[in-house]
Amino acid sequence: MEALGFLIPVSLLLGGVGLLAFRWMLKKGQFDDPDGDANRILRQDYDDRPKP
């Protein structure tokens, strides 16, 4: 039962990190164009050389 003493804070911390990461993604506009992002990965424009 002593394990609970640190396991609960650890799980809360990890959850909190996830929440902050989500907040960051939301602020960065990563949910603005879900269809576009799903399709962009399939195009071959930058396969051979990186985007300039």
Added chain:
Amino acid sequence: MAVTFEHIRPSACPACNAAPAAEDLAATQAPASVMLSLPGIHCAGCISGVERALLAVPGVQAARVNLTLRRAMVQADASVSAEALAAVLERAGYEAHELDPGLLASTEADRAGRELLMRLAVAFFAMMNVMLLSVAVWSGADGVTRDMMHWISAAIAIPAVIFSGRPFFVSAWSALRAGRLNMDVPITLALGLALVTSAYETLHSGQHAYFDAAVMLCFFLLGGRYLDHRTRASARSAAQELAALEVPRATRVALANGGAVEETVAVADLRPGDVVAVKPGGRIPVDGLVTEGTSEIDRSLMTGESLPAYAAAGSPVRAGEVNLTGPLCIRVTAAGRDTALARIAELVAVAESGRANYSSLADQAAKLYAPGVHVLALVSAVGWWLYTHDVRIALNIAAAVLIITCPCALALAVPAVTTAASGRLFRKGMLIKDGTALERLAEVDTVVFDKTGTLTQGAPLPLDVADLPEAKARVALALAQGSSHPLAASLAQALTARGLRPAEVTDLHEVPGFGIEGRWQDQAVRLGRAAWVGAPPTRETATCLRIGAGEPRVIGFSDRLRDGASDLVAALQARGLRVILISGDTQPAVARFGQTIGITEIIAEAMPDQKAALVADLTEHAAKVLMVGDGLNDTAALARAHVSISPASALDAARSASDMVLMGRSLSPIADAMRTATAARARIRENFTIATVYNVLAVPLAVAGLCSPLIAALAMSLSSMTVGLNALRLK
């Protein structure tokens, strides 16, 4: 959340293969940041193609396509006009329209959506953590351990619910202040009561705490709310997008310093007495009288007539008509709210107020549900208090009843299905402007079509070019190529397709409003209006050719069918729907057209108010009417119908009066929409049944005091998930 990813092979994407014809775009000034609407893009190939085409234009710094919104944002020098960019994309094979960024207030909706998403994320975080802690309690933790779990849960759940439940609290408060009950009142009550009794239980080392149920409730309800918001935001932005397509500007001619000066002004700033110039191909912005110039006027959007009318000094013209051949100067007699166009808009407003009475399936469910829940919770609380004389038990029972009956599944039932259905239809090129439109579409039993511009493309096709002798055809081709009149352009295209080359015609010159003439082998040759060429007047759309003193030859035109029109009519008739064709065009034209497409019930030469009256009459005889139309003469009928659809090429008044808009040029999505609507209604009904079954099973347990937090959690999540999955089954 219903997120579907559909990967389409580039070759399967229609926009990549076919380039639909360009549409008229109003002239605009060049902004630094340009927004383009791309209704046809579908796939990764389209994204690359559009961005490459835009970046190749000199002066463009950055271009990014948003596939979800079907838009492109372009950063460019001020010298690059939106019109030019749209033309570049049309040439590259993508249908493109300029958007007025000022009209797109999407940032506001975006912010609200993000806020809702953040609340959803917080609720999810809290739900997962509290659920984890609750597992320990469910599996038999007691004494100090249970108290500790409850305390930690309280510390997470109370702030989480206060933060993420705000939309419900605000809405419930405003409903209560207005003396009404809505869905959010029982939700707020359930959340509040659950938190308060659970906190009290925790303080007194009680056995049951409903923190997990409260945050879960919040999460599922917010999920439904978010889907609903997304559907409505996309519908709203669609409506704005349509308004932004038409940039209302006019060229005013003012006399200054002894010469005529042209300036571009907003249509709203025009006053009676002003003179405006309208170029060939432009839309007339005001009601007025022609003061200078001769031309032909296409009235099809206003009246449905397919025959262009002659206009010269003194002819009256109305807003919404299109100037075809020569430049015109028009003295404004009525502008803005006094035009015929605006009067039709008023008719629309009157007709729309009648339709506001429609109560959706969700409204009907809420009307039954909200009072029922309160009564049930109150009765069980009072019953337990009378039985045990213990307020604590009575409140616990009331909280359990409210949580169990809370409309998680009900709140998801409609938005989940609507989101799935409208996403599906959007991919097929159909915009749904109104949330309840699909429900109404599923009830339709009568379909009324307009002819010109709806079942037809509004673009003429020459009828009998095949039996025109070669020599005459070559002369006609030479003449037709010299004019930009739509009839001439269409004739030239048809003759070129026959493999002909133009004859040598000299001295070509166009007489605006009449036709084009020239000399061929020392004979005068003319192509144009019957009266000018010297032929008997025609009733239907036609142009006449005369070579020297010979007999004039009449070349008739018929309107081209819109893609998918005949299939759609056949499909509707196969479904057993009554199909009616109504048009402002002449009787023979409508009759012949009805025969071609297979509609027997036709009404010709109908005025706008007659169209609306027909729809009203059908509605009175208990028919649910679907009106499909594009012109101003259809708007009142569109607004009066049970549900209405207009093509993207329609005037904005018609588009704003209708519930759904076809973004492409084909009519076939209408058949798909009807199928999807029927399926969606069936799914919504199923979802209500599922939600009700869960409630019927769990409520007796809650009233009897046997509902542990575990049962509440199971019932709630299972019902919400079945409802969500059922919505995704929609085909």
